[in-house]
Amino acid sequence: MPHLPPAQGLGFRMRPSGGKSGRPAARSVHGVSEVSASWWWWSQAPLQLKNLPVNSFSLEFLTELIINLEKLENDKTFRGIIITSDCPKAFSAGVDLREICGKNPAHYTEYWKVLQDLWLRLYLSNLVLISAINGPCAAGGCLIPLTSDYRILADNPKCLIGLNETRLGISAPFWFKDPLVNIIGHRASEHALQLGLLFPPAEALQVGIVDKVVPKDQVQSTALSVMTQWLAIPDHARQLTKNMIRKPTADLLVKHRDTDIQNFVSFISRDSIQKSLQMYLAKLKQNKD
Ligand SMILES: CCCCCCC/C=C/C(=O)SCCNC(=O)CCNC(=O)[C@H](O)C(C)(C)COP(=O)(O)OP(=O)(O)OC[C@H]1O[C@@H](n2cnc3c(N)ncnc32)[C@H](O)[C@@H]1OP(=O)(O)O
Numbered sequence: 001m002p003h004l005p006p007a008q009g010l011g012f013r014m015r016p017s018g019g020k021s022g023r024p025a026a027r028s029v030h031g032v033s034e035v036s037a038s039w040w041w042w043s044q045a046p047l048q049l050k051n052l053p054v055n056s057f058s059l060e061f062l063t064e065l066i067i068n069l070e071k072l073e074n075d076k077t078f079r080g081i082i083i084t085s086d087c088p089k090a091f092s093a094g095v096d097l098r099e100i101c102g103k104n105p106a107h108y109t110e111y112w113k114v115l116q117d118l119w120l121r122l123y124l125s126n127l128v129l130i131s132a133i134n135g136p137c138a139a140g141g142c143l144i145p146l147t148s149d150y151r152i153l154a155d156n157p158k159c160l161i162g163l164n165e166t167r168l169g170i171s172a173p174f175w176f177k178d179p180l181v182n183i184i185g186h187r188a189s190e191h192a193l194q195l196g197l198l199f200p201p202a203e204a205l206q207v208g209i210v211d212k213v214v215p216k217d218q219v220q221s222t223a224l225s226v227m228t229q230w231l232a233i234p235d236h237a238r239q240l241t242k243n244m245i246r247k248p249t250a251d252l253l254v255k256h257r258d259t260d261i262q263n264f265v266s267f268i269s270r271d272s273i274q275k276s277l278q279m280y281l282a283k284l285k286q287n288k289d
Contacts, residue, residue, distance in 0.1 A: 043079040044128075044227050045072050048086040049144075054093035055085055057140055061096075062114045069121050079231055080128035082223045083144055091133045091159075094140030097281045100268050108265045115140070116257060119175055122147035123250050126239045128230040132223040134216060137161040138198060139172070142209075146179040149242070150226050151209070153201050154216035160198035161209055167196035169276030170267075173260060175253045182249060184208045 047068065051061040072078050085091040099111050122129060122144060131145040133153045142163055145151045153159055163180060165172040172180075172193060181189045188207050191197070201213040214222045230238070253260065267273060 043077070043231055044224075045078045045081050047072070047081050047083045049083065049092065050086040052087055054090040055087050055141070056093040056096035057099070057115065057118075057143075058096040059099055059111055059114060062111075062118055066114070066118055066121060069118075069125070073121075073125060073127060078127060079235055080130065080227050082130045082132050082220070082227060083148065084132035084220065084223070085135050087135065089135060090141065091131075091135040091137040092141030092144065093136070094138050094142070097277055097284075101274060101277050101281060105265050105269055108268050109261055112261050112264045113257075115143075116175070116253060116260070119143055119147060120250060120253060123179070123246055124243065126235070126242075128227060128238070130223050130227055130230070132219045133159065133161065133210065134219050135159060136198075139163055139165050139168070140176070142180075143176065145210070146176065146183065149230065150211050152212045152214060152219055152222050152226065153204055153210040154219050155201045155213045156216050157200055159201055159216075161204050162196070162198040163193055164196040164198050166194060168280045169273060173264070174256075175249075175260070178249045178252065180209070 049055045049065070051058065055061075069081075072081055095115070100108065103111075125147075128150075129144075129148040130150045131148040131152065133145055133151060135154070136159055137145060138160070142161060145161070153161060163172045163176055165176075177189065177193060180192065184192070184207050192199075192207065192209075199207060199209060201210075204210045205213045212222060212226070268277075
């Protein structure tokens with residue numbers, strides 16, 4: 001498995017430093033707990049997102065992420081991935097607004113297609129995906145958590161999570177809305193989406209957009225212990241079940257991909273939408289701590 005060195009703040013750390021292969025050296029042990037510990041350790045891959053400063057989804061970052069996910073998916077050693085952020089400011093600030101502001105329709109088309117690709121790859125992944133959300137997570141930044149099998153959020157008031165698109169004057173696509181509805185239900189989604197709510201940790205847990213809230217320094221260890229539970233289930237049974245539950249939602253995007261791209265491009269190309277996105281970006285740049 002390649003270890004990609006971060007280039008100009010862009011990169012993915014795919015496992016902690018360890019033995020030659022990056023994993024802890026194999027140990028010859030017979031105690032059940034040690035055997036099972038090494039078994040799950042070997043089966044899961046940590047994936048740390050690093051696109052400084054806020055892990056926003058640039059086209060380049062999305063493309064690299066898809067390539068890395070594909071490699072992990074095809075490497076039969078791995079049964080699960082814990083996805084976390086290696087950027088102190090955010091888990092992910094979502095769509096990189098510079099990709100959808102001031103560009104041309106061909107660029108918007110390419111960008112949206114790649115974002116759809118990432119969503120499909122994650123939503124239908126055969127691997128167990130756990131999001132270890134250690135920073136704020138807004139709008140498109142929820143794409144990874146909402147397509148994961150389990151979400152753990154750091155208990156920090158800055159760690160807001162939600163689909164806040166309406167606050168930018170845009171509307172979340174149906175394939176962001178559908179997983180949210182599947183996770184938190186119809187009424188709570190209506191409320192959250194229309195108001196563009198960003199939930200602080202306690203409310204996020206209450207509404208169900210995350211499964212667990214823990215102190216920030218316990219996010220990773222909690223993710224590992226949750227992964228152990230999920231990996232205790234035989235893959236084929238879990239994968240069939242996941243596919244059965246998720247396929248109808250995924251099929252909607254597969255079936256309507258081209259129309260969805262056309263809708264996005266015509267919507268995002270409107271002058272009024274461009275103006276409100278530019279204002280939002282300018283406001284972000286003014287609101288420095
Ligand atoms: C029909 C379909 C319609 C379209 C559907 C589109 C669906 C998806 C939409 C999206 O995802 S839009 C993006 C939504 N994201 C947000 O609202 C989050 C915005 N960011 C923040 O709230 C904060 O930056 C933060 C993540 C909470 C971090 O705050 P902090 O104070 O620590 O850092 P900042 O100074 O705010 O940010 C640092 C740096 O990063 C720039 N930046 C932040 N977010 C983005 C972004 N999404 N895209 C591009 N750039 C971003 C920010 O402007 C700062 O830049 P500099 O001033 O340092 O140059």
